[in-house]
Amino acid sequence: MNEQFEAIDVLKDGKSFVRLINSMGSDVDIVNGARVSFGKRKETMDKNDKVLIDYLVEHRHTSPLEHVSFTFHIKCPLFVTRQWHRHRTWSYNEISRRYTSINMEFYIPEKYRRQAKDNRQASIDDDSVIFQNGRDGKTVAEAIKNHTDSAYKFYEDLIEMGVAREQARMVLPQNMYTEMYASVDLHNLLHFIELRVHEGAQWEIQQYAKALLDLVEPAVPEAIKAVRKYRNW
Numbered sequence: 442m443n444e445q446f447e448a449i450d451v452l453k454d455g456k457s458f459v460r461l462i463n464s465m466g467s468d469v470d471i472v473n474g475a476r477v478s479f480g481k482r483k484e485t486m487d488k489n490d491k492v493l494i495d496y497l498v499e500h501r502h503t504s505p506l507e508h509v510s511f512t513f514h515i516k517c518p519l520f521v522t523r524q525w526h527r528h529r530t531w532s533y534n535e536i537s538r539r540y541t542s543i544n545m546e547f548y549i550p551e552k553y554r555r556q557a558k559d560n561r562q563a564s565i566d567d568d569s570v571i572f573q574n575g576r577d578g579k580t581v582a583e584a585i586k587n588h589t590d591s592a593y594k595f596y597e598d599l600i601e602m603g604v605a606r607e608q609a610r611m612v613l614p615q616n617m618y619t620e621m622y623a624s625v626d627l628h629n630l631l632h633f634i635e636l637r638v639h640e641g642a643q644w645e646i647q648q649y650a651k652a653l654l655d656l657v658e659p660a661v662p663e664a665i666k667a668v669r670k671y672r673n674w
C-alpha cells in the first residue's frame with residue numbers, strides 16, 4: 442500500500458482502508474462557483490464567503506459544491522462494494538479477479554450483531570449477545586474463519602486443476618476484500634454520506650461514510666463545518 446496518503450483502518454482489522462489520493466478544489470472554488478453569476482472571482486476566503494458556504498449548505502443549494510472533487514482508494518469487503526456501486530454518480534475502477542489471484546484477504550469481525558425483529562434490514566449491536574448453541578462472538582468468528590479458509594482452499598484447488606480464475610472465483614465468499622478507486626464531486630459525496638451514515642444503513646458501510654467525511658474535511662473545512670452544523674451526522 443502506498444504510505445504517502447493517510448489511510449483510515451475503517452473496520453479496525455488491519456486490512457480495510459480508505460484514503461484520499463487526489464482532490465481538486467477547495468472552499469474558495471465553491472464560493473467562486475456560487476458567485477460567478479455576479480462575474481466575480483476570488484483567490485482567498487473572507488468572512489462573507491464563510492457565511493455564503495454556510496447558507497449554501499443549510500439551504501441545499503448544492504451545485505456550487507460540484508466544483509470540488511475527490512478520488513479515494515478503498516479496500517472493503519465485497520458486500521460493501523455492492524452497496525457502494527449503487528451510487529451511480531461516482532466513477533469506479535476495481536481490482537479484477539479475472540486478472541489476479543494475489544493478496545486475497547477476508548473480513549472476519551470479532552463482534553456479531555443480532556437480527557432485529559421489527560426491521561428486516563436492521564441489526565442490533567449487543568456486547569453480551571449469545572447466539573444459539575451458546576456461541577459468542579469469538580466462536581462465531583472461528584466458524585466463519587473455518588468456512589472462509591475452506592472456500593479459499595477450494596478456490597486454490599480449482600486453479601490448480603486448471604479452472605480459469607474468472608470461474609474459480611465464484612466459490613469465494615462475500616467477506617472477501619476488494620480494492621477500488623472511486624471518484625466523486627463534493628455534492629454527490631455528501632449525498633452518499635447522508636444515506637450511508639444513517640442508522641438504517643449497514644454498520645460496515647456507515648464506518649466508510651464517516652471516514653470519508655473526516656478525510657475530506659481538511660480540503661473543504663468550511664463546507665464540512667456547515668455540514669456538521671446542519672446535518673445530524
Ligand SMILES: Cc1cc2nc3c(=O)[nH]c(=O)nc-3n(C[C@H](O)[C@H](O)[C@H](O)COP(=O)(O)OP(=O)(O)OC[C@H]3O[C@@H](n4cnc5c(N)ncnc54)[C@H](O)[C@@H]3O)c2cc1C
Nearest residue numbers: 524527528529530531562629632633636637639641642643
Ligand atoms: C439504507 C439503504 C437501504 C437500501 N436497500 C436497498 C435494497 O434493499 N435494494 C436495492 O436495490 N437498493 C437498496 N438501496 C440502494 C438505493 O435504492 C439507491 O440505489 C442508493 O442508495 C443510491 O442512491 P441514489 O440513487 O440517490 O444515488 P446516486 O446513484 O449517486 O444518484 C444520486 C442522485 O442522482 C439522481 N439520479 C441518478 N441516477 C438517476 C436515474 N437513472 N434517474 C433519475 N435520477 C437519477 C437521483 O436524484 C439520485 O438521488 C438502499 C440504500 C440505502 C441507503
